[in-house]
Amino acid sequence: MSTSVILTKEEFLQHWLGHRTLTRRTLEKFPENDLFTFSIGGMRPFSELIMELLSIAEPGLRGIVEKQEKPYDHALGLTTKADLLARWDADTPKIIELYNQIPEEDFHKDYNLFGEYKFPIYSNLLYFVDNEIHHRAQGFVYLRALGIEPPFFWERY
Amino acid sequence: MSTSVILTKEEFLQHWLGHRTLTRRTLEKFPENDLFTFSIGGMRPFSELIMELLSIAEPGLRGIVEKQEKPYDHALGLTTKADLLARWDADTPKIIELYNQIPEEDFHKDYNLFGEYKFPIYSNLLYFVDNEIHHRAQGFVYLRALGIEPPFFWERY
Known part of the structure; x- marks a missing residue:
């Protein structure tokens, strides 16, 4: 593209x-x-939302890079906060490594994410981030309902 | 840039x-x-969150295009759902028109959004969308707490 x-x-x-x-x-x-x-209105507890995010980010990217269209699996079986944090931290360098392997030229190619969502790769990646913002915001409301101040939305460093 | x-x-x-x-x-x-x-944990009602979004999207873009660094004003004084929907709909074509006036070459230039947030324009625009996703998700939780099913997250058409 020339833009x-x-x-x-x-x-x-x-x-x-x-x-x-x-x-x-x-x-x-x-x-x-x-x-x-803790839950509001029958929604999932925050641990399950985090497991959803974990089961999308690294596995989704790995699928894109290795061109494997395996279904996602949100049931990661992590049962403590320490386990969730450890998996989150273990995934970050993998995410960086996998992401860096996607050629820029491929961002507009279709990929059938998890064998189910056929969209351009840029669109799949935007979805990962959007979905993370969406579920994290749910966590913000849970924290407020619990009387706990959430982090600042702009604290990204 | 050559990428x-x-x-x-x-x-x-x-x-x-x-x-x-x-x-x-x-x-x-x-x-x-x-x-x-309706509110949970002392957070703002959804009407106020919508007014925040309204006071960022069109006015923020107008500031970028017209290079005016006016502060934002969330207190729009809209007091009915019909008024909020009408403003939302009135702003959409303005957003399109303003956005289309930003030259691609400018997306990496700094802009002091609302006279307060000095970041590259691309970063300001990502923030607009992130902030919308974040507050809308809060609305999803409010709806669930009210026993109302929110729209599907992927319904964007």
Whole structure:
């Protein structure tokens, strides 16, 4: 394409990593028990939302890079906050490594994410970040309902 | 820049407009009274969150295009759901028109948004969308707590 770059591949990665830092902070704020049990309106506890995010980011990217269209599996079986934080931290360098393997030229190619969602790769990646913001915001409301102040939305470092 | 385009200017606009459609659907789901009064954990009612979004999107873009660094004003004084929907709909074509006036070459230039947030324009625009996703998700939780099913997250058309 001949148009100017409005957002570089590296800028998008840094944007995502900033969001991951904020999501990690949000996870840290939860008391152990509430993380696995607290819910509003029949929604999932924050631990399950985090497991959804974990089962999308690294496995989704790995699928894109290795061209494997395996279904996702949100049931990761992580049962403590320490386990969730450890998986989050273990995934971050893998995410960076996998993301860096996607050629810029491929961002407009279709990929059938998890064997189910056939969209251009840029669109799949935007979805990962959007979905993380969406579920983390749910966590913010849970924290407020628990009387706990969430992190600042702009704290991404 | 010499790198390939991972996301075109038009694709980013369409991405944003898709989110605006979903936010509008979320607003439509609220009962009139709950829109202005329902709250969890001391957070603002959804009407105020919508007014925040309204006071950022069109005015923020206008500031970028007209290079005016006026402060934002969330207190729009809209007091009915019909007024909020009408303003939302009136702003969408203005957003398209203003966005299309930003040259691609300018996306990496710094702009002191609302006279307060000095970042590259691409970063300001990502923030607009992130902030919309974040507050809309809060609305999703309010709806669930009210026993109302929110729209599907992927319904952006």
